[in-house]
Every structure is written in C-alpha cells, then in structure tokens.
Amino acid sequence: MTIIDIHTHLLPKVDDSMLKRRRFSAMMGKYREAGIDRIVFSPHIDDPYVDTRRDRIESTFEWAAAKAAKFGITCHLGCEFYVRDQERLDFIPHFGTHVLCETDTSFAPQGYLDTVRRITDSGYRVILAHVERYRFLSPECELFRQLHEEYGCLVQVNARGARTDMGRTWLRSGLVDFIATDNHGDESLPLALYEILGQYPYVARRMNAFVQDNLD
C-alpha cells in the first residue's frame, strides 16, 4: 500500500508555506515515519490572497525533491489553482494530467463552472481541493452533481477537515477520492493523514489504486 499526499505547501519561500529550509528534512522525516512515500508540492497559483513567487517554483522543487529522495520519498510538482473567471489557465498540472482546484469558500465566483469546464475541455481532470470548506457545495447539491457527473471532478478532503461535520458528511457519502494534508509546515500532519486514512479505508484504497494506475 502506498500513501500519497497530493496537497501540500512545503516549498520554502514560494507561497504562504511556513516551512523553513532548515526544517525541511525534519518534515520529510515525519512523512517517512507516517509511511507516506509520495508528496505533491502544490503551491498556490492565482490565489488573490497569496503572493506566490512563480520564478522560484522550479528551482525550489529541484532542491526539495533531492532532499526528499534521501528519505525514500518520491516528489511531484503540481499546484493549487484558484478558479475564478481568469482568461489564462497557467496552472501546473499534477502528474501532467490533473489540476487541484480551489476557489472562494463562501460562494462560487462568477465564471467558476465555466473555468472548470475549460480546464476539463483542455484534457485535464479537476480535483476539488478541501471540498468540505465550501459553503455552496454539498454531496447532494446540483452544482456538485454537475461537477462530478458532467465534468468528472474528483474530490479531496483535508486531514484536519475530515474531523469537521462537513468533512464527515463528505467522507461518509463515499464520494471522496483523496484525503491530503494541505500542509503549510505542521509536522503533526503526516501522522494525522495516516490515521484518518485508517478510519476511511475506501479512500486509502482509491488513493493506492490512483498511484498504481497513474504513476507506477
């Protein structure tokens, strides 16, 4: 069984990550201890509240991947793409095929569905980041039905969010494809991810199958 963390902000000085370079190896040690052997670094892109240094992403990723390799951890570069009505879709896709997407938590911004459709039409599969946070989404609502059934969106819940009422609602619905840490520098999160996956084995199985089908 392999465990992947598809949502992290662990590249120092790239976005709003709190992780310092000197604590990076300690963090990788925590991932290793928790049995997590793959990490996707997913810095924010187009998030109006985060000032991301795009020019640093590639070089910092190279640095981080080399450090992580010493712990036997395989790294991937992706992003967390903030969906609104932007013209340019300059995301970094996970694995070259998937786009982890966030948006405003209180309402779906103008152009939201349209932008998701444009991403999907250009051949990528959308993963809805920390779905439990969105007040305008629930497993039964019409917007989610469209996202899921028409656009084939996958569903991600945060490890901490899994313990909230909405997190439990999503997880019990059987609709969740990934649990991830959304780790900004908290060394307790790798173990938290491992533990919550133990409570929802169907998600752990789906994540394992995803890695086998797409990455191995």
Ligand SMILES: [Fe+2]
């Ligand atoms: Fe995030």
